[in-house]
Amino acid sequence: MPNELTPEGAEVLKAILEETALVREVRLDDTPPAMVFEAGEHGVTKTQRHKE
Amino acid sequence: MTEDELKGLTLAGALRLIQRKQMTASELHTSVLDRIDRLNPRFNAFITIVRERTTANGFPVSVKDLYDTKDIRTTAGSRLYADRVPREDASVVTKLRAAGADIIGKTNLHEFAFGVTTINPYFGAARNPWDPERIAGGSSGGSAVAVALSMGLGSMGSDTGGSIRIPAALCGVVGLKPTYGRVSIKGMVPLSWSLDHAGPIAKTVEDTAILLGMVAGFDPRDPYSRDIEAPQYEKALTGEIKDLRIGVPRKYFYEQLAPEVSEAMRTALVAFERLGARITDVDLPSTNIHRGVWLQIASPEAYSYHERHLETHFDSYSPDVRGRLEAGRELRSIDYLRAQRARTIMKRECQRVFETVDVLITPTVPIAAPRIDRIDKTEVAALGRFTRFFNIVGLPAISVPCGFTSEGLPIGMQIAGKAFDESTVLRAAHAYEQDAKWIERRPEL
Numbered sequence: 001m002p003n004e005l006t007p008e009g010a011e012v013l014k015a016i017l018e019e020t021a022l023v024r025e026v027r028l029d030d031t032p033p034a035m036v037f038e039a040g041e042h043g044v045t046k047t048q049r050h051k052e
Numbered sequence: 053m054t055e056d057e058l059k060g061l062t063l064a065g066a067l068r069l070i071q072r073k074q075m076t077a078s079e080l081h082t083s084v085l086d087r088i089d090r091l092n093p094r095f096n097a098f099i100t101i102v103r104e105r106t107t108a109n110g111f112p113v114s115v116k117d118l119y120d121t122k123d124i125r126t127t128a129g130s131r132l133y134a135d136r137v138p139r140e141d142a143s144v145v146t147k148l149r150a151a152g153a154d155i156i157g158k159t160n161l162h163e164f165a166f167g168v169t170t171i172n173p174y175f176g177a178a179r180n181p182w183d184p185e186r187i188a189g190g191s192s193g194g195s196a197v198a199v200a201l202s203m204g205l206g207s208m209g210s211d212t213g214g215s216i217r218i219p220a221a222l223c224g225v226v227g228l229k230p231t232y233g234r235v236s237i238k239g240m241v242p243l244s245w246s247l248d249h250a251g252p253i254a255k256t257v258e259d260t261a262i263l264l265g266m267v268a269g270f271d272p273r274d275p276y277s278r279d280i281e282a283p284q285y286e287k288a289l290t291g292e293i294k295d296l297r298i299g300v301p302r303k304y305f306y307e308q309l310a311p312e313v314s315e316a317m318r319t320a321l322v323a324f325e326r327l328g329a330r331i332t333d334v335d336l337p338s339t340n341i342h343r344g345v346w347l348q349i350a351s352p353e354a355y356s357y358h359e360r361h362l363e364t365h366f367d368s369y370s371p372d373v374r375g376r377l378e379a380g381r382e383l384r385s386i387d388y389l390r391a392q393r394a395r396t397i398m399k400r401e402c403q404r405v406f407e408t409v410d411v412l413i414t415p416t417v418p419i420a421a422p423r424i425d426r427i428d429k430t431e432v433a434a435l436g437r438f439t440r441f442f443n444i445v446g447l448p449a450i451s452v453p454c455g456f457t458s459e460g461l462p463i464g465m466q467i468a469g470k471a472f473d474e475s476t477v478l479r480a481a482h483a484y485e486q487d488a489k490w491i492e493r494r495p496e497l
Contacts, residue, residue: 001362005382008375013382016351019344020387026341026394033392034399 053083059494063205063259066111077109077154084112084156088203091497094184096176097197099127100158110154113263114207116192117158118165118241119145119250128241129161129191131174132361132368142239143271144208144250151266156204160194163373165210165243166354167191168218168435169427173370177424181223181495182461186421189219189435195253196223200495206254206263212243213346214416214439216251217451221416221464224453224493226260226481227253229439231472232446233278235264236271244353245276247346247443256491257452257482261285264474280472288475289482294328296480299409304339305438309418316455316463317415323487324413329480334405334412338398339441345398346440348383348391355380395444402445406470411480414438416451416464438466448474452481453490462490 005013053061053075061069061080069075085103092098099117102124115121118128120138122145127133145155160178162170170178170193178193180186181200188197192209196219199207209216211229220227228251235250242248252263268282300306300321309317325331338345355362358377362369369377405412415438422431442449447468454465465484469477485491 001366001378005378006371006375008371009378009382010375012351012375012379016344016347016379016383019341019347021344022341023344023348023387023390023394026390026397028390028393028397031393031396033389034395 053079055087058083058087059202061202061205062255063111063262064256066205070109070111077111078105081105081112081154084202084204087201088157091201091203095179095181095197095201096160097178097194097201097203098157099129099160099175099194100125102155102157105154107149107152107154110152112156112204113148113153114157114159114195114198114204115145115148115155116161116195116207116209118161118210119208120239121145121155121158124158126158126241128165129163129172129175130368132365133241134174140239143236143273144267145239147267148208153266157198159192159198159207162191162193163370164241165191165212165215166373166376168214168432170194170219171424179424180421181497183421183459185425186423186461187222187427189222189421191215192253193219196220196225196227199225199253199255201497206252206259208263208267209251209253210240211249211251211443212247212350213443214436216253217416217439217449217464217466218435220253220451222421222462224462225253225255226257226450226452227251228260228264228450228474229442229448230264230268230474231448233276234282234448234472234474235267236274236277238271238274242357244350246353247350249443257478257485258286258289260450261289261478283475285475285478288479290479291483291486293324293480293483296329296411297409298324298329298331299334299405299412300331301334301336301412301414303335305414309415310420312420312457313415313418313463317465320454320465320484320488321413323484327483327487332409334409336401336405336441338394338401341394342398342441342444345391345394345444348387349395349444351376351380352383352388399445402447410469410476412468414466416466420457420459420461420463442468447471448477450477450481452485454488455490456493
């Protein structure tokens with residue numbers, strides 16, 4: 001694989017970095033990272049689980 | 053069975069007819085294969101057709117060609133995997149077969165599911181059942197086409213940023229992305245592990261509920277599967293939504309809509325009110341960062357899976373998908389972590405919103421299906437605008453037909469719900485579907 005990005009890759013990277021600039025502005029304070037593989041955890045209560 | 057009978061047949065109807073011995077599974081299988089042979093050369097819904105029946109009383113369904121199928125090639129829509137033949141079934145396929153399904157074929161998709169058009173450079177573009185000059189949407193485009201044209205009675209797609217819901221919307225069928233962890237992703241060629249979801253595409257909400265019931269549940273082979281019992285989803289389809297609390301996030305999700313999509317959504321919300329639901333406006337402020345969060349998570353995860361293949365088979369990828377993968381190599385780990393922290397903020401935001409509403413309703417896609425020969429970058433970007441948010445937060449979201457443009461192209465509405473509360477999402481979609489009756493309109497083929 002070449003070290004340099006293809007023109008398509010460079011274009012995609014540019015777009016990602018533009019969007020990333022917005023994410024970098026977010027005040028994260030002491031927010032921990034999401035448990036990456038438990039995306040569905042928030043929003044469900046024990047009561048709901050019990051009902052299911 | 054005549055073609056007209058097959059076109060009007062749902063999965064629920066077929067199961068009833070087979071059970072009452074008013075139709076044989078063999079007769080149904082033959083009719084579906086005949087229809088595939090007639091229509092697939094024009095619409096490219098299937099990459100591989102499976103002609104042999106494996107279940108005596110089985111019903112014909114398809115799976116996207118990134119679900120591993122034992123002794124049947126699984127290409128992921130790629131040149132790289134053109135001859136890849138798995139040794140075992142994906143968990144979803146195992147569950148489908150156990151429920152009595154005959155896998156009728158492997159459906160076309162965007163190369164490695166990394167795109168929303170299903171303009172596949174190796175297997176041809178999946179074509180829209182309502183106008184074959186237009187895209188089917190993606191990445192599960194072949195599945196939506198197959199269902200819309202009755203080439204099988206349902207299909208399993210996958211959804212990392214909207215890949216079930218987008219083609220469902222553009223093809224006029226129903227598509228559900230369940231809660232993350234509800235349906236096993238073991239044995240699927242991954243795109244982005246923490247955003248990938250497996251889910252059904254079907255003609256009706258009832259069929260969607262039936263298929264979800266077949267494949268939902270804990271899978272010890274999938275480390276991300278959640279051990280939360282799946283209810284009987286059909287029981288939720290009561291038609292009753294009185295006092296259902298609907299949240300409408302007008303900012304972002306109702307902006308930059310094609311006029312006919314905007315009008316269809318306005319009419320649909322009026323219908324929900326008439327059915328007794330209570331509608332309130334809600335705010336999801338993190339919509340302004342969610343695209344960046346999605347890209348910062350999906351890109352490095354996708355690159356990680358493909359890293360070795362890119363080193364050895366660089367030219368086996370199309371420039372389009374290779375470009376997206378390559379970009380993932382250049383990103384910084386601190387930005388991945390930042391995106392995961394922002395993801396926590398988004399999840400908390402949803403948690404707060406769902407304290408006051410039961411479901412959120414948005415358009416699925418802001419535009420109707422673009423033309424294959426003229427699709428531009430703006431249209432491609434528009435297709436995923438409203439769906440990827442729910443992949444990041446992992447919440448269930450369905451697309452259900454809510455109208456047609458003046459050119460006869462379908463419009464889809466998205467209903468999202470609380471984690472593991474697919475039942476309420478299905479109940480709302482079903483009540484609307486039964487009232488609006490858009491499902492009675494089928495492609496004239």
